[in-house]
Amino acid sequence: MKLKIRLLILLTIVILGSWHSAQAGEFNQSQKTEIERILRDYLLKNPEVLYEAMQALEQRQTENAAKQQQEQIEKQKSEIYHSDEDFVAGNPKGDIALVEFFDYNCGYCQRSMPDVKKLIATDRGLRVIFKEFPILGTGSTFAAKAAIAAMKQGKYLQLHEALYEHRGTKDEASVLTIAKKVGLDVDRLKKDMTDPKIQAVIEQNAKLAAALKIDGTPGFLIDKKVIQGAVGFDALAAEIATTRKAGGCQVC
Secondary structure, eight states: OOOHHHHHHHHHHHHHHHHHHHHHSSHHHHHHHHHHHHHHHHHHTTHHHHHHHHHHHHHHHHHHHHHHHHHHHHHHHHHHHOOOEEEEEEEESEHHHHHHOOOOTOHHHHHHHHHHHHHHHHHTTTEEEEEEOOOSOOOHHHHHHHHHHGGGGTTTHHHHHHHOOOOSOOOOOOOOOOHHHTTTTTTHHHHHHTHHHHHHHHHHHHHHHHHHOOOOOOEEEETTTEEEEEEEEOHHHHHHHHHHHTTOOOOO
């Protein structure tokens, strides 16, 4: 609430300041003072105007952000939806694609994993693209590198799911223990993790997330729509259905 009040005060100052600048050459000082008094009295008597202005400003900012996101998705659709470096689950030739930016140490991502698995199990036309986006420290980065390297042994999905099923923090020790449990050759895995291409994949994913204004995990994309947070199975399924009803993928 305090933030809202500060924003309202700032908006009032901007309104008055902008008006003052615009009118500087048209009225003398006495006229400007009187008009400013009238404007101030009006705003004090009708404060809902400020709320309406704030709502309009927030709506405009939201629309502008969505437009910028869509422009970036269009511009970088190949990197988002068709990178050879990403693991793809579900139907590789599906008519709709769901992209997830995630971190193995993110509790909300862990909460979302059953939703994503359910989508894969119930929607035979869905292609799911996993993008490693470690933002919660060195343990997350180690886990992401291990998952990418596990693709060389054909066990990405097994490690991916096992990492989420582990309830503790994912760090070097726990990741390697989990990797061994799912049947990975740990010595080979550690060697494969040093491949510079793996670090490049993580950096590219971070750049994509920044361009799309995804600043937390999980972050989902369905065609041109960015969905942030653990919104649940129903919300994701509804957006997939909406995309299909509208004619299917435009960029995915």
